[in-house]
Amino acid sequence: MRPFTYERARSPAEAAAAAIRNPGARFIAGGTNLLDLMKLQIEVPPHLIDVNGLGLDRIEGTQEGGLRIGALVRNTSLAADERVRRHYGVLSRALLAGATAQLRNKATTAGNLLQRTRCPYFYDTAQPCNKRQPGSGCAAIGGVTRLLAVIGSSEACIATHPSDMAVAMRVLDAVVETVKADGTTRRIPIAEFHRLPGDTPHVETALERGEFITAVTLPPPIGGRHFYRKVRDRASYAFALVSVAAVMQRDGTGRVALGGVAHKPWRVEAAEAELPRGARPVTAAILDSAKPTHDNAFKVKLAERTLAAVLAEARG
């Protein structure tokens, strides 16, 4: 690990200001992804801003009848929260499908959104990677691509976003709340939070330099039955090949988002009108512009079959 200086922030705005003062600085909360990347020298921040003491670890009701989840709420606490289990089951299910108990006890809500891709070429510092070193090229294209994106990718990057939680947040229309160094706040809809790679795959979110996530809010509950079905290479502790987050109503209408297929949680609202007609027309519409590789073409069919399994369970 490269040497770094360390400070504990005393307020969100102060954390944001410290990040502006220290170019290349990183916020650290759970640290489960960042420290791994620092050991591999994929991340080399000269300064760490510890935000664990900021008290952003509460889940509170909002005036509108939704929930405000503090940025530092741990994944275990969020999945186990009685209100989340009762009204936002897809979120509990997605969290519990990710990582291990040890990681969920440490990982935070904001950190989960901000985790980096697990593309093997991003991790291999001997290979070019536009995300790790902008302009160096993409070794994944033409490489082993079984785990990588089938849609929304670019000539510069075919990585996927690894989060399960974010896929559920997308289906729930969550909103990310932030503060900047000057104290101004903004609310970023989850649909606009993660970016597609384009020609700047190292720019992964809508956050500006120093901008600090304070909370993620959920709109009031939408009822329905909640599903998160994840297909992976082993039964536990593995990233998704494909995942389906869905909230299904009794009349067959609903919402659906896919994980494991793109650089961000993949949801096409217009495709949801097809839900009463079954999985095939829905995934055909969601993945209509898919450009899979020989290695990962199976993901398109797998997405359809995984959604079909969810719809069968919803009917049964």
Add this chain to the structure above:
Amino acid sequence: MVRVSLRVNDEVRSVDLDTRTTLLDALREHLQLTGSKKGCDHGQCGACTVMVEGQRIYSCLTLAVMHEGNTVTTIEGLGRPGNLHPMQAAFVKHDGYQCGYCTPGQICASVAALDEIKAGVPSHVTADLMATPQVTADELRERMSGNICRCGAYSNIVDAIIEVARSPA
């Protein structure tokens, strides 16, 4: 260097550390608590599992300096030769190990897993999110998936944990 104070196994310990020092290295190299093991050093194997403020975490994936004032329990704090924690005794009884390298992490994770079930934390295999989670082999296999045993003592580990869960406290 930064001064870090931790309450480790009911004893306050202060050490001067490079900011880069993980909690695992602080325990092993600076406090001579070598029960916690370094396997992968990347949060993939579970050998470094300890409890911080009662919660199991990977001590290799956190910095000691982030835990100023925290309470840490390692395998040495659970039990000692002659005064074993019930989970340690159950691992011995059920042959829950062969080489023993992953065992301290397995035992810390097991104790915490039962606490999590008691606290009502659901898992990926809990059928009903609103029901009280039960101690079953399926639940334990899922809840212990963050601890790898390359000797393959898994079935005996599950037996040991179930015995502790079912014994009167």
